[in-house]
Amino acid sequence: MSGENQQKRQIKLGAFLMETGHHIAAWRHPDAHASGGLDFAHYAELAQIAERAKFDAVFFADSVSVRDTNLPALSRTARADHFEPLTLLSALSVVTKHVGLIATVSTTFNEPYNLARKFASLDHLSGGRSGWNLVTSSTESEALNFSFERHPEHAIRYERAREFYDVVAGLWDSWEDDAFIRDKASGVYFDPDKLHVLGHAGKHFKVRGPLNVARSPQGWPVVVQAGASEAGRELAAQTAEVIFVAHQTLDEAQSFYRDVKGRLAKYGRAPDHLKIMPGIFPIIGRTQEEADAKFAALQDLIHPTVGLSLLSNMSGGVDLSQYPVDDPLPELPETNGGKSRQRLLFDLARRENLTIRDLYLRIAGARGHQQVVGTPQSIADQLQQWFEEEGADGFNIMSPWLPGGLTEFAELVVPELQRRGLFRTEYEGRTLRENLGLPRPANRYTDVAKQLPATFSFARSLA
Amino acid sequence: MSGENQQKRQIKLGAFLMETGHHIAAWRHPDAHASGGLDFAHYAELAQIAERAKFDAVFFADSVSVRDTNLPALSRTARADHFEPLTLLSALSVVTKHVGLIATVSTTFNEPYNLARKFASLDHLSGGRSGWNLVTSSTESEALNFSFERHPEHAIRYERAREFYDVVAGLWDSWEDDAFIRDKASGVYFDPDKLHVLGHAGKHFKVRGPLNVARSPQGWPVVVQAGASEAGRELAAQTAEVIFVAHQTLDEAQSFYRDVKGRLAKYGRAPDHLKIMPGIFPIIGRTQEEADAKFAALQDLIHPTVGLSLLSNMSGGVDLSQYPVDDPLPELPETNGGKSRQRLLFDLARRENLTIRDLYLRIAGARGHQQVVGTPQSIADQLQQWFEEEGADGFNIMSPWLPGGLTEFAELVVPELQRRGLFRTEYEGRTLRENLGLPRPANRYTDVAKQLPATFSFARSLA
Ligand SMILES: Cc1cc2nc3c(=O)[nH]c(=O)nc-3n(C[C@H](O)[C@H](O)[C@H](O)COP(=O)(O)O)c2cc1C
Numbered sequence: 001m002s003g004e005n006q007q008k009r010q011i012k013l014g015a016f017l018m019e020t021g022h023h024i025a026a027w028r029h030p031d032a033h034a035s036g037g038l039d040f041a042h043y044a045e046l047a048q049i050a051e052r053a054k055f056d057a058v059f060f061a062d063s064v065s066v067r068d069t070n071l072p073a074l075s076r077t078a079r080a081d082h083f084e085p086l087t088l089l090s091a092l093s094v095v096t097k098h099v100g101l102i103a104t105v106s107t108t109f110n111e112p113y114n115l116a117r118k119f120a121s122l123d124h125l126s127g128g129r130s131g132w133n134l135v136t137s138s139t140e141s142e143a144l145n146f147s148f149e150r151h152p153e154h155a156i157r158y159e160r161a162r163e164f165y166d167v168v169a170g171l172w173d174s175w176e177d178d179a180f181i182r183d184k185a186s187g188v189y190f191d192p193d194k195l196h197v198l199g200h201a202g203k204h205f206k207v208r209g210p211l212n213v214a215r216s217p218q219g220w221p222v223v224v225q226a227g228a229s230e231a232g233r234e235l236a237a238q239t240a241e242v243i244f245v246a247h248q249t250l251d252e253a254q255s256f257y258r259d260v261k262g263r264l265a266k267y268g269r270a271p272d273h274l275k276i277m278p279g280i281f282p283i284i285g286r287t288q289e290e291a292d293a294k295f296a297a298l299q300d301l302i303h304p305t306v307g308l309s310l311l312s313n314m315s316g317g318v319d320l321s322q323y324p325v326d327d328p329l330p331e332l333p334e335t336n337g338g339k340s341r342q343r344l345l346f347d348l349a350r351r352e353n354l355t356i357r358d359l360y361l362r363i364a365g366a367r368g369h370q371q372v373v374g375t376p377q378s379i380a381d382q383l384q385q386w387f388e389e390e391g392a393d394g395f396n397i398m399s400p401w402l403p404g405g406l407t408e409f410a411e412l413v414v415p416e417l418q419r420r421g422l423f424r425t426e427y428e429g430r431t432l433r434e435n436l437g438l439p440r441p442a443n444r445y446t447d448v449a450k451q452l453p454a455t456f457s458f459a460r461s462l463a
Numbered sequence: 464m465s466g467e468n469q470q471k472r473q474i475k476l477g478a479f480l481m482e483t484g485h486h487i488a489a490w491r492h493p494d495a496h497a498s499g500g501l502d503f504a505h506y507a508e509l510a511q512i513a514e515r516a517k518f519d520a521v522f523f524a525d526s527v528s529v530r531d532t533n534l535p536a537l538s539r540t541a542r543a544d545h546f547e548p549l550t551l552l553s554a555l556s557v558v559t560k561h562v563g564l565i566a567t568v569s570t571t572f573n574e575p576y577n578l579a580r581k582f583a584s585l586d587h588l589s590g591g592r593s594g595w596n597l598v599t600s601s602t603e604s605e606a607l608n609f610s611f612e613r614h615p616e617h618a619i620r621y622e623r624a625r626e627f628y629d630v631v632a633g634l635w636d637s638w639e640d641d642a643f644i645r646d647k648a649s650g651v652y653f654d655p656d657k658l659h660v661l662g663h664a665g666k667h668f669k670v671r672g673p674l675n676v677a678r679s680p681q682g683w684p685v686v687v688q689a690g691a692s693e694a695g696r697e698l699a700a701q702t703a704e705v706i707f708v709a710h711q712t713l714d715e716a717q718s719f720y721r722d723v724k725g726r727l728a729k730y731g732r733a734p735d736h737l738k739i740m741p742g743i744f745p746i747i748g749r750t751q752e753e754a755d756a757k758f759a760a761l762q763d764l765i766h767p768t769v770g771l772s773l774l775s776n777m778s779g780g781v782d783l784s785q786y787p788v789d790d791p792l793p794e795l796p797e798t799n800g801g802k803s804r805q806r807l808l809f810d811l812a813r814r815e816n817l818t819i820r821d822l823y824l825r826i827a828g829a830r831g832h833q834q835v836v837g838t839p840q841s842i843a844d845q846l847q848q849w850f851e852e853e854g855a856d857g858f859n860i861m862s863p864w865l866p867g868g869l870t871e872f873a874e875l876v877v878p879e880l881q882r883r884g885l886f887r888t889e890y891e892g893r894t895l896r897e898n899l900g901l902p903r904p905a906n907r908y909t910d911v912a913k914q915l916p917a918t919f920s921f922a923r924s925l926a
């Protein structure tokens with residue numbers, strides 16, 4: 001990497017790896033690895049593609065249930081069988097060297113001691129590459145697997161999440177960085193003065209500590225969030241170092257970016273220490289026609305049962321299964337759920353005279369994320385615009401199908417970004433934090449001034 | 464492996480991998496890898512040594528706390544910083560092909576949905592090599608990390624464990640073995656008739672299911688237990704497929720073996736479907752003198768602070784730190800805790816005129832497990848006797864220091880057992896279950912009679 005680029009702000013890239021791909025029919029794509037969801041070799045290949053292309057991280061979403069309310073539709077998608085993300089990432093740490101490893105784990109269905117320990121453990125295993133996507137979970141089907149009668153309220157979930165985070169971060173500081181001496185001659189294994197007992201007693205948790213894992217290479221694994229509500233934004237402003245988010249337009253993205261970055265100052269945080277990374281659903285062709293044709297071919301693979309179920313989910317429960325799918329949308333009474341979304345969809349169909357199939361195809365694709373169908377150049381143009389006009393610090397690449405969609409991004413779009421000086425050609429550091437340009441947190445029990453020059457190696461390159 | 468051996472009952476071997484070794488001073492051994500507790504390369508080497516020697520499994524104990532009541536002693540042992548076992552085993556699955564991967568996870572501090580998922584995930588990652596050591600946990604320090612005021616009662620812990628197991632096993636049957644079709648042409652990903660909702664509602668848990676992981680290669684990961692109480696034995700008789708246990712004498716071992724195997728019939732289980740594997744702490748020399756000298760050298764590494772703390776732990780709180788360590792044990796009043804253990808120790812010291820140091824050295828070594836200090840031949844003799852005289856189906860090898868202690872067992876004792884036809888020279892099967900000679904459980908929702916010939920491949924070799 002040139003000295004010039006080292007100074008220049010560059011795009012951060014995450015690879016969102018969802019079984020066989022982000023598109024709802026991805027698994028049916030001729031090149032998709034249909035049984036990839038539980039095939040380690042599949043994920044090893046994906047992580048290695050991402051690493052060769054110098055992605056900052058691979059990212060795994062998660063939910064702790066099968067959403068089986070519409071079984072006929074579910075049985076036609078590849079969403080019900082996949083690895084638990086932390087076991088998978090631990091295994092991936094062995095077949096990669098540089099790429100960050102980010103897993104989603106819910107604060108609603110876990111204990112902070114277990115979570116702090118697993119991410120610290122993964123950080124040691126990977127030499128400082130672990131990241132935690134903190135979510136509060138939003139589906140009832142998950143709560144029913146954890147002895148809840150119903151899903152806990154949004155506000156309670158976020159209150160618990162806030163305290164959960166405090167406990168986890170506190171446990172990560174149980175040991176000072178240089179606590180372990182391991183001197184065979186004297187027989188001193190660690191310095192007892194560098195062990196700290198948390199002694200947390202709050203509303204949701206009582207956790208004594210200390211953690212039974214040494215402070216990890218990153219100090220704290222990188223904390224990621226993906227909540228967009230008011231409570232979610234505020235928690236992110238206080239605690240997150242990366243935000244994953246879904247936007248459809250640059251306007252939306254800019255207003256979110258401004259809002260969240262604006263909240264940092266009151267917590268004494270620099271805007272640069274929180275990276276905002278919207279999702280991108282890219283379909284790449286050498287020409288626009290080729291890209292359009294690729295997208296159309298994927299859309300063709302959506303079975304009507306799956307399309308209707310998507311439509312029903314996104315419109316708050318409208319059931320269209322009794323109508324011919326290639327007839328125009330019939331007149332329908334409004335249902336109870338999600339009225340504004342319903343109105344939007346009905347109006348759209350009426351205005352453009354859409355059939356039921358047309359309508360579900362409209363909402364299939366990226367499902368809330370930015371959909372870019374184009375050439376490497378036109379896609380790079382869009383990323384560059386979002387990045388330079390303060391809509392994003394980087395992007396979460398949601399490949400339509402896997403592995404092919406990721407390979408195309410790595411081989412066609414990444415080089416274009418590199419040519420423009422917008423993306424690294426070599427990893428800057430050894431840890432995920434260093435590559436993202438995030439500070440390594442000093443241990444709360446250590447004299448920060450004394451500690452800084454030794455551990456904040458990132459400080460030199462960012463100064 | 465010869466056709467003859469295939470019929471013959473053989474010893475099962477587990478490698479108990481504890482950071483730098485089982486001996487309390489192991490980390491100070493000149494050949495020990497002192498910082499091994501958080502070094503993946505260390506564990507990769509150990510797992511590969513075990514696999515080359517055809518061990519059935521590697522095994523990781525666990526506790527979810529640092530036991531810091533005696534900080535000066537703790538700071539001189541390598542017991543406070545280590546990987547979380549499941550993250551570690553997932554990574555080890557990548558660098559091994561045959562050896563089983565058994566991790567301890569407590570039923571007291573976890574949720575069954577998370578646990579069922581992680582072990583199923585590891586089973587998929589490893590091609591059918593995962594095992595769960597179900598423990599209820601016994602230390603107060605752990606409870607205090609999980610919002611408990613004190614450690615839950617023994618009976619309640621076992622009641623919860625029993626129900627926890629039912630939920631986990633039920634979730635492992637969520638999908639029939641052939642539920643996933645993944646037919647790109649028709650668009651059918653799974654057969655909805657082969658998905659089953661558990662709907663568990665009990666005293667401790669309400670868990671709807673289904674699990675979001677396909678049924679794993681072993682059907683169910685192998686269930687291991689290590690509880691020795693009445694409640695522990697009964698739970699094991701109902702549910703365990705392997706028992707780890709600590710015995711000092713063949714008599715003890717035989718009586719435990721008889722007792723537990725005798726409990727199986729009332730649950731309709733064959734004695735052969737539960738393998739009992741006591742711990743062995745082997746110190747191996749080419750001659751008896753060499754072995755004795757090796758043991759003495761290890762014992763010399765025990766710092767008096769550590770020795771006194773061991774003595775205090777094992778005698779219910781006697782504090783001898785104010786007396787000269789090389790003086791004879793002084794006359795002492797009995798303390799409140801563990802009176803019978805105290806009496807035993809005091810009587811022993813009086814009888815043999817032991818110093819305080821002599822006394823703690825007596826109890827250091829194997830700490831409750833069978834200690835064998837000898838030549839490969841004499842050690843093989845002892846293992847053979849326990850195995851043939853119904854004291855054990857196999858052994859859990861607790862190497863005094865690592866990696867050297869395990870290497871010696873693999874290179875010196877294993878070949879001796881193989882020469883005697885007591886241990887395999889090749890893995891019999893692909894999964895941990897197949898190697899242990901355990902049946903693959905049929906899915907409860909499947910027609911068992913129809914299912915048996917296809918999946919019970921073990922049945923052929925054991926018949
Ligand atoms: C890119 C992206 C990824 C997400 N991944 C997950 C996930 O894996 N699991 C989950 O439960 N929620 C996930 N979410 C949802 C949010 O994290 C959050 O739980 C949800 O939006 C509700 O919070 P909110 O009300 O603050 O928006 C994701 C959201 C986005 C934008």
Ligand SMILES: Cc1cc2nc3c(=O)[nH]c(=O)nc-3n(C[C@H](O)[C@H](O)[C@H](O)COP(=O)(O)O)c2cc1C
Nearest residue numbers: 524525567598599600689690691692695707708709
């Ligand atoms: C070889 C062996 C290994 C054990 N490993 C663990 C362990 O890793 N974690 C744990 O909490 N208990 C462990 N135990 C303890 C028992 O599993 C059990 O929790 C304890 O003995 C209390 O149960 P009981 O009252 O039925 O004996 C182990 C015991 C033995 C013999």
